[in-house]
Amino acid sequence: MKEQEFIQIIKSTLNSKYIGDDCAYLKDLNILVSQDSLVEDVHFKKDLITPYQLGYKTVMVNISDICASGAKPLYLTISLSLPSDTNSNFIRNFYNGAKDAALGVEIVGGDITGSDKIYISATAIGSSKGRKISSRSHAKPGYKIIVSGEHGSSAYGLELLLKGNPEFTKNNIENKFIKSHLMPEAQIEFSRNISENIQSDYAMMDTSDGLADALFQIAKSSNVNLDIDTTKIPHDSRVDMQTVLYGGEDYQLVAAVPESVLQKISGYTIIGDVKEGPFSVNFDGKTFTQIDDKLFNHFKE
Amino acid sequence: MKEQEFIQIIKSTLNSKYIGDDCAYLKDLNILVSQDSLVEDVHFKKDLITPYQLGYKTVMVNISDICASGAKPLYLTISLSLPSDTNSNFIRNFYNGAKDAALGVEIVGGDITGSDKIYISATAIGSSKGRKISSRSHAKPGYKIIVSGEHGSSAYGLELLLKGNPEFTKNNIENKFIKSHLMPEAQIEFSRNISENIQSDYAMMDTSDGLADALFQIAKSSNVNLDIDTTKIPHDSRVDMQTVLYGGEDYQLVAAVPESVLQKISGYTIIGDVKEGPFSVNFDGKTFTQIDDKLFNHFKE
Numbered sequence: 001m002k003e004q005e006f007i008q009i010i011k012s013t014l015n016s017k018y019i020g021d022d023c024a025y026l027k028d029l030n031i032l033v034s035q036d037s038l039v040e041d042v043h044f045k046k047d048l049i050t051p052y053q054l055g056y057k058t059v060m061v062n063i064s065d066i067c068a069s070g071a072k073p074l075y076l077t078i079s080l081s082l083p084s085d086t087n088s089n090f091i092r093n094f095y096n097g098a099k100d101a102a103l104g105v106e107i108v109g110g111d112i113t114g115s116d117k118i119y120i121s122a123t124a125i126g127s128s129k130g131r132k133i134s135s136r137s138h139a140k141p142g143y144k145i146i147v148s149g150e151h152g153s154s155a156y157g158l159e160l161l162l163k164g165n166p167e168f169t170k171n172n173i174e175n176k177f178i179k180s181h182l183m184p185e186a187q188i189e190f191s192r193n194i195s196e197n198i199q200s201d202y203a204m205m206d207t208s209d210g211l212a213d214a215l216f217q218i219a220k221s222s223n224v225n226l227d228i229d230t231t232k233i234p235h236d237s238r239v240d241m242q243t244v245l246y247g248g249e250d251y252q253l254v255a256a257v258p259e260s261v262l263q264k265i266s267g268y269t270i271i272g273d274v275k276e277g278p279f280s281v282n283f284d285g286k287t288f289t290q291i292d293d294k295l296f297n298h299f300k301e
Numbered sequence: 302m303k304e305q306e307f308i309q310i311i312k313s314t315l316n317s318k319y320i321g322d323d324c325a326y327l328k329d330l331n332i333l334v335s336q337d338s339l340v341e342d343v344h345f346k347k348d349l350i351t352p353y354q355l356g357y358k359t360v361m362v363n364i365s366d367i368c369a370s371g372a373k374p375l376y377l378t379i380s381l382s383l384p385s386d387t388n389s390n391f392i393r394n395f396y397n398g399a400k401d402a403a404l405g406v407e408i409v410g411g412d413i414t415g416s417d418k419i420y421i422s423a424t425a426i427g428s429s430k431g432r433k434i435s436s437r438s439h440a441k442p443g444y445k446i447i448v449s450g451e452h453g454s455s456a457y458g459l460e461l462l463l464k465g466n467p468e469f470t471k472n473n474i475e476n477k478f479i480k481s482h483l484m485p486e487a488q489i490e491f492s493r494n495i496s497e498n499i500q501s502d503y504a505m506m507d508t509s510d511g512l513a514d515a516l517f518q519i520a521k522s523s524n525v526n527l528d529i530d531t532t533k534i535p536h537d538s539r540v541d542m543q544t545v546l547y548g549g550e551d552y553q554l555v556a557a558v559p560e561s562v563l564q565k566i567s568g569y570t571i572i573g574d575v576k577e578g579p580f581s582v583n584f585d586g587k588t589f590t591q592i593d594d595k596l597f598n599h600f601k602e
Binding site: 019023088106108115 | 303310332407412415
């Protein structure tokens with residue numbers, strides 16, 4: 001878990017209240033800001049994703065963090081570092097994908113530099129105006145745990161792509177799993193629906209590192225027990241529960257909200273309840289205080 | 302000039318008024334945002350800069366773009382992509398350098414991922430409150446051209462470092478040229494001084510790509526002639542005029558401002574006058590309409 005160790009060092013070096021969250025809430029400016037990177041051969045393989053899809057995914061991944069906070073995504077900057085043999089078609093297709101993903105969100109800057117491999121880093125800016133901003137530490141006993149969409153589809157799609165079967169390629173975007181992986185959709189409406197209709201504190205995260213990871217993070221930060229009924233988690237029947245819980249990159253949202261808000265919103269599925277702490281997560285009655293080590297971790301050797 | 306070609310493609314694909322400037326001015330949020338990357342073996346060599354200096358420079362490079370707009374730098378996010386053999390000392394030293402550079406500016410987030418080489422991308426956010434924001438297209442005939450600091454020192458420092466002479470290493474930070482290159486200083490006060498005291502439109506840029514490049518960009522965007530007296534450009538006598546004009550990474554500021562504001566500010570040197578267009582730059586009476594091709598360009602083979 002080198003990544004977590006590094007984040008702890010950064011936190012103690014900077015002595016900042018912001019480090020460690022997916023978004024920084026800059027209250028004096030009424031904005032939220034989030035930065036995420038996509039690195040060739042770490043987050044994607046060039047032969048498994050088209051430049052258009054890469055642009056699309058870059059934008060969605062970054063908008064998703066803003067959505068998880070409940071803020072309204074407004075602006076994006078994108079920095080591209082590209083090998084010197086990159087041609088203008090790559091740029092054109094990448095930005096067409098980015099543009100199509102960024103409906104209602106404007107791409108306003110960034111830079112281009114050289115590099116050995118493709119390296120993309122984007123920053124998303126959202127507005128807190130008229131929105132109640134979430135925190136992963138705001139889950140409270142009595143709250144319901146709700147999710148958007150289907151879970152595990154992206155990881156299952158990646159499995160298909162990795163098989164090398166000519167049936168399952170980046171060009172077969174009609175396959176819903178492959179589409180989930182290569183062109184995920186940030187949950188803008190789900191987020192807006194909650195953050196415009198809620199008065200109480202609440203917790204919300206995206207499932208970029210997997211649903212289980214998000215649940216553990218919320219439970220830990222809020223010092224509560226999350227009691228999950230896995231049979232309630234929406235997923236395609238072809239995807240096993242291991243992948244549903246631990247597969248990352250679905251970019252769905254999971255939130256812990258007071259029951260009273262549920263009548264004002266739609267498009268959610270209740271998958272469990274928040275109970276008194278100390279911190280733990282129950283899957284179908286079985287209690288866990290440590291996450292299974294099957295998570296996506298870039299520094300895992 | 303592949304980099305410029307790519308920027309043109311991005312501009313036309315996105316049809317955005319923002320792309321192409323160093324900072325995006327998001328007027329609805331009263332902020333300016335800028336993103337810049339530092340890539341190993343493109344922008345720096347690991348053996349020629351310490352982790353502390355790299356953190357310091359990363360912050361200064363990004364704050365400098367905000368300073369060039371006249372805004373007040375407030376926040377930074379930093380994304381690091383690091384080889385798996387990176388140790389915790391690197392992180393600690395990098396962030397100590399970043400923290401020391403970011404006086405008055407808070408580092409509020411970012412992410413860490415794996416990679417083959419070190420990639421750093423940072424985003425700076427500044428506030429336009431109480432500041433007049435510059436634009437490179439706002440130089441007007443009759444304006445004076447002023448600069449901060451000394452020019453060419455950073456490029457000269459890089460020359461020294463590249464010599465491989467044991468006298469000139471990253472550890473010899475008492476050498477002012479090496480310090481200029483490895484630990485440049487963003488011109489926060491020079492910027493504040495102008496943007497808080499000026500009512501008229503004005504042009505300002507930093508000299509990250511060299512003083513001559515900044516002058517050409519301002520002249521072109523404003524469609525004016527910039528008449529420069531190179532003998533007035535502050536520089537160390539050991540640095541030749543070629544390096545003074547074309548050496549990059551000094552992160553000094555160059556501005557075109559009305560003469561009336563000069564009595565309200567300090568710490569500047571007048572190096573020339575803005576005259577009627579069409580676009581051109583005079584160096585000591587010799588007219589240029591194209592910049593010498595000695596500029597730093599990442600895609601130049």
